[in-house]
Amino acid sequence: MNPIWSVGLMTGTVLDGNIDVALLKTDGERIETFGAYALVPYDAPIRPMLEEAQAAARVWNFEGPEPAIFAEAEAALTRAQSAAVKKVVEEAGMTMAEIGVVGFHGQTVLHRGPQKGRPGDTRQLGDGALMQSILGTKVVYDFRTADIRAGGQGAPLAAVYHAALLGTAGAHGDSAILNLGGVGNVTWWDGKGDIVAFDTGPANAPINDFIKARGLGEMDRDGALGAAGKVDEARLAKLLEHPYLAAPFPKSLDRFDFTAAMADGLSDEDGAALLTAFSASCVGKALDLLPRRPKTLFVSGGGRHNPTFMAMLTSRAGVDAVSADKLGWRGDAVEAECFAFLAVRALRGLPISFPSTTGVPKPMTGGRIAG
The missing domain is CATH 3.30.420.40 (ATPase, nucleotide binding domain)
Structure with missing residues (x-):
C-alpha cells in the first residue's frame, strides 16, 4: 500500500476542553510526512457534558443499561470532532477527498483492565458511522474493544507508533x-x-x-x-x-x-x-x-x-x-498522530496490539471501520 493521508483525533482523560487533530502521511509501517496539527477547543457546553458522562460512567461501572448522558455526549462530541477535522484539513490547504481515513479515538469515560476471574471492559464515546456520514471519508473507531474481548488490556495502544518513532531515532x-x-x-x-x-x-x-x-x-x-x-x-x-x-x-x-x-x-x-x-x-x-x-x-x-x-x-x-x-517530534501531537497511524494499520489488517503490549494471545488488528 502506498502512503496515504490520515487524520488522527485524540481527547485525553484529563478533559482539558480541546481536541487534538493531527495529519500524517503513512502506510501504517513508516512515517512519510508529518502534516498539520492543531488543538481545537470544544464549544463551551461540551466539556461539562463530558465531565458528567465521566462521572456517570463511574457509577454505572459496566452494570446495567448505559447512562442516558452517553448518547447525548457521544453525538455532540462526534459532531464537534468532525467539524474540527474539516477545519484543520481545510486550513492545511487540503480537501477531505485527499484524506484516506480518519482515526477517531473518541472519549474514554471508563476503562477496566482484566483481572483474575473478571474480564476487562472499556467505553469510548464516539459514533464512527455518524462521523463517516458527516465527512464522507472512511473512519476507524472503537480501537480498544476487540483487544479487550480477546483477553487483552485494551491499552496502551500507542506502542506500535512509538516503535516507528523510536526507529527514526535509531533506538537500540x-x-x-x-x-x-x-x-x-x-x-x-x-x-x-x-x-x-x-x-x-x-x-x-x-x-x-x-x-x-x-x-x-x-x-x-x-x-x-x-x-x-x-x-x-x-x-x-x-x-x-x-x-x-x-x-x-x-x-x-x-x-x-x-x-x-x-x-x-x-x-x-x-x-x-x-x-x-x-x-x-x-x-x-x-x-x-x-x-x-x-x-x-x-x-x-x-x-x-x-x-x-x-x-x-x-x-x-x-x-x-x-x-x-x-x-523534532511534536510532543503534543504524538497521541493524535498515533491514531492516524493505527487507522491505516486497521485498513491494512495489520496488528495494533501485541502480547507484550496489551497481553492479547497473539498480535491482532482492531478498530471498527465505517465507510
Whole structure:
C-alpha cells in the first residue's frame, strides 16, 4: 500500500476542553510526512457534558443499561470532532477527498483492565458511522474493544507508533518513550522486534484534579506549586507500596485508579509536590520492569510542560528525561498522530496490539471501520 493521508483525533482523560487533530502521511509501517496539527477547543457546553458522562460512567461501572448522558455526549462530541477535522484539513490547504481515513479515538469515560476471574471492559464515546456520514471519508473507531474481548488490556495502544518513532531515532533499547497524559504509559523497543508497553501509573490526572478541587486553576502551571512544596517522603513511600506498581506487565489503568485523595490533608504546595513526586516515582518503578532499563526517556504529552515533573523524573525515576520536541517530534501531537497511524494499520489488517503490549494471545488488528 502506498502512503496515504490520515487524520488522527485524540481527547485525553484529563478533559482539558480541546481536541487534538493531527495529519500524517503513512502506510501504517513508516512515517512519510508529518502534516498539520492543531488543538481545537470544544464549544463551551461540551466539556461539562463530558465531565458528567465521566462521572456517570463511574457509577454505572459496566452494570446495567448505559447512562442516558452517553448518547447525548457521544453525538455532540462526534459532531464537534468532525467539524474540527474539516477545519484543520481545510486550513492545511487540503480537501477531505485527499484524506484516506480518519482515526477517531473518541472519549474514554471508563476503562477496566482484566483481572483474575473478571474480564476487562472499556467505553469510548464516539459514533464512527455518524462521523463517516458527516465527512464522507472512511473512519476507524472503537480501537480498544476487540483487544479487550480477546483477553487483552485494551491499552496502551500507542506502542506500535512509538516503535516507528523510536526507529527514526535509531533506538537500540537504551531509550524509551514516555507519554504523560492523565495516566502515564511507556514504550520500549529493542530496535529489532520486541515491543513492550504498559501504563506506568498516574501522570497528570491526580495533580490536575487536586489543583481544580482547591480552586487554583486547571493544572499546576509550570510546576510552580509542586516546586514550592515539600514532599512528605514517608507518605510517598507508603503510596509506592501499591501492588499495581510491582505487578508484571501487561497492565493498564483507568484515570481514576489513583486520585487526588492521596494528598488529602496537605497544603496546596505540599500536595502538588507529593502527587508530582508519586507520578515520577511510578515511572522509575516501571522502568525497573523493562527487559532493559533505558538511560533516556523521550517524553510526550502534557506532563512534559511541567518542569517540576520533568526534574523529578531525573531525580526520582533515575533517567534522563528529554522532551520529544528535541528530536523534532511534536510532543503534543504524538497521541493524535498515533491514531492516524493505527487507522491505516486497521485498513491494512495489520496488528495494533501485541502480547507484550496489551497481553492479547497473539498480535491482532482492531478498530471498527465505517465507510
